[in-house]
Amino acid sequence: MAEKTLIQGVREALAEEMERDERVWVLGEDVGRKGGVFLATEGLYDRFGEARVLDTPLAESSIVGVAIGAAMNGTIPVAEIQFADFIHPAFDQIVSEAARIRYRSNGDFGCPIVIRAPFGGGVHGGLYHSQSVEAFYAHVPGLKVVIPSTPEDTKGLLKSAIRDPDPVMFFEHKKTYRLIKGEIPEGDYLTPIGKAAVRREGDRMSVFAWGLMVHYCLQAAEELERDGIEVEVVDVRTITPLDKETILRSVEKTARAMVVHEDNLTGGFGAEISAIIAEEAFEHLDAPVVRVAAPDIPAMPFNKPQEDFFLPGPERIAAAMRKLAAY
Amino acid sequence: MAEEEDERIQQEATADVDEAVVYAEAAASPAAEDALLNVFAEA
Secondary structure, three states, X not given: OOEXXXXXXXXXXXXXXXXXXXXXXXXXXXXOOOOOOOOOOOOHHHHHOOOOEEEOOOOHHHHHHHHHHHHHOOOEEEEEOOOHHHXXXXXXXXXXXXHHHHHHOOOOOOOOXXXXXXXXXXXXXXXXXXXXXXXXXXXXXXXXXXXXXXXHHHHHHHHHHHHOOOOEEEEEEOOHHHHOEEEOOOOOOOOOOOOOEEEEOOOOEEEEEOOHHHHHHHHHHHHHHOOOOOEEEEEOXXXXXXXXXXXXXXXXXXXXXXXXXXXXXXXXXXXXXXXXXXHHOHHHOOXXXXXXXXXXXXXXXXXXXXXXXXXXXXXXXXXXXXXXXXX | OOHHHHHHHHXXXXXXXXXXXXXXXXXXXXXXXXXXXXXXXXX
């Protein structure tokens, strides 16, 4: 198999699902003729036409609102929010409407939409093109929150999201789009939502991460291996539903746990994982659960020194791993 | 709209609401634990 990029995984999933099921269509800003600002939808307009690849106004609330209405009328919309930073105008549609339609109708209606959004920093995107927003949506019952970190998972998870009967928030780390390469199996396959993946086996500590941070944690783990410290790295992959079983099994094996994310520390999803470990695996722990995250400042700064200060990198993660190993 | 038509629509709507209220008040309350259902399709 040839190596492909993560963005190719997005593109292949969309094309295959649109080919497989004519109810699937995409909408968003510049997704049509331009093929999306990151070219995730490149080629879909020519292949499937304007009716199924719809350019929208710059109005995120409308993009999601239209998608919800279309989903309730029997189609399967995949809405692209150009940057996760711009998703906030659609928060009400997502939280008050999409997440609650099944519940408020006592199961009579569903809302099978996928909302894709590139998130995260490290690309000098500054305050408005770098945010991590997963914790906002992980807090909302009725939503699934998926964050792939490899090209293979991107395709398999996006196909699963499109076939899911409930609303799925699908966050793609923009720095991984072309940085991360890997094999993508040919043809139709699904990666299950709700299953974490152990990317590296280890016995000294368990590290949980998603998106770009998975790769930084793997780099840090390689560094610690030179000192004889074996770190287990778990790619959480789906924030909700969370694969607690894999998380707890890993902690029971290693007795030390760390969560790494680039969202800011306070109220980040690392707090939830830490709480679960504290509640359900306390007797297995030899050290307090550690969180490595961005500082509690309003946004990622633009200039490089402060961007580096904000974003956890392999060196900072490795230092935290060493400290935890020595506890 | 004629006044008679307006009156008829209002009477029909009031009757529908009254009927729904009677039905709801006569129905058993849902089980508390059923509040956990229908969050997701598989629930």
